[in-house]
Amino acid sequence: MPELPEVEYAAHVLRAAVIGRTIRNVRVLHPAQRRRLPSRDVARVRGAQITTVERRGKHQLISLSTGDTLLVHFRMTGDWRVHRARDDAPRYARVVLELDGDVHVSLVDPRALSTVTLHRDGSDSLPVLGPDAVDPTVRVETFGAALSRRRVAIKVALLDQRVLAGVGNIYAAEALWLARINPRAIASSLTRARQQRLLDAVRSVLAKAQRSAGRYRDAGVGRFEVYDRERLPCSRCGRAIRRIVQAGRSTYFCPHCQRR
Numbered sequence: 001m002p003e004l005p006e007v008e009y010a011a012h013v014l015r016a017a018v019i020g021r022t023i024r025n026v027r028v029l030h031p032a033q034r035r036r037l038p039s040r041d042v043a044r045v046r047g048a049q050i051t052t053v054e055r056r057g058k059h060q061l062i063s064l065s066t067g068d069t070l071l072v073h074f075r076m077t078g079d080w081r082v083h084r085a086r087d088d089a090p091r092y093a094r095v096v097l098e099l100d101g102d103v104h105v106s107l108v109d110p111r112a113l114s115t116v117t118l119h120r121d122g123s124d125s126l127p128v129l130g131p132d133a134v135d136p137t138v139r140v141e142t143f144g145a146a147l148s149r150r151r152v153a154i155k156v157a158l159l160d161q162r163v164l165a166g167v168g169n170i171y172a173a174e175a176l177w178l179a180r181i182n183p184r185a186i187a188s189s190l191t192r193a194r195q196q197r198l199l200d201a202v203r204s205v206l207a208k209a210q211r212s213a214g215r216y217r218d219a220g221v222g223r224f225e226v227y228d229r230e231r232l233p234c235s236r237c238g239r240a241i242r243r244i245v246q247a248g249r250s251t252y253f254c255p256h257c258q259r260r
């Protein structure tokens with residue numbers, strides 16, 4: 001599941017391939033994508049030049065010379081593949097950006113839950129998001145204030161993109177383990193010291209993941225401390241990692257290191 005580090009890496013790959021290029025056509029290959037990006041929107045982006053690619057949380061914003069923005073969210077399994085015009089579109093390609101200079105970029109997505117939508121010049125394209133999770137200017141007071149309004153489990157609060165944008169299921173679990181905070185602790189009950197520890201831990205796990213995001217797809221899972229490690233030993237205390245379900249999502253934690 002792509003979270004901030006993986007989306008940042010994907011945006012970096014996209015940026016290198018598309019900045020300054022003109023969109024010749026957009027092929028929309030999946031019915032769900034056609035509903036989100038209808039033919040009138042495809043007609044509107046033809047001939048536009050791509051000026052910037054930015055990331056906000058887990059969203060990617062592709063800005064066009066026309067002032068419009070293509071907003072992309074990978075959801076569960078989305079990713080970019082850059083290829084040449086004469087190559088067949090990759091397996092599970094859902095949307096293909098056909099650019100000048102023999103560059104095609106496919107949105108590859110086995111689950112087909114990704115979204116690509118066009119936002120017209122000046123229209124508000126993003127949902128309400130909190131500060132970016134890797135923004136170094138975020139202060140613990142801001143983070144703490146967002147937590148203090150949430151009487152839900154801290155793991156669930158961390159997934160709320162209005163608290164910190166970009167954190168998902170994997171890095172929320174990893175950060176809580178690093179900060180030694182029980183995922184079921186109530187968000188609003190965290191002391192300032194624990195808020196600070198958690199904010200530091202979120203930054204630390206995201207920075208580490210960003211450093212390895214380029215190798216992510218080759219290496220696969222296996223670089224985590226708790227995520228997807230049910231019954232395996234905790235690297236800190238040796239006791240077994242546990243899995244519970246919170247808000248419909250799996251949470252992995254060490255019941256010894258992360259006592260309530």
Ligand SMILES: [Zn+2]
Nearest residue numbers: 234237254257
């Ligand atoms: Zn442990």
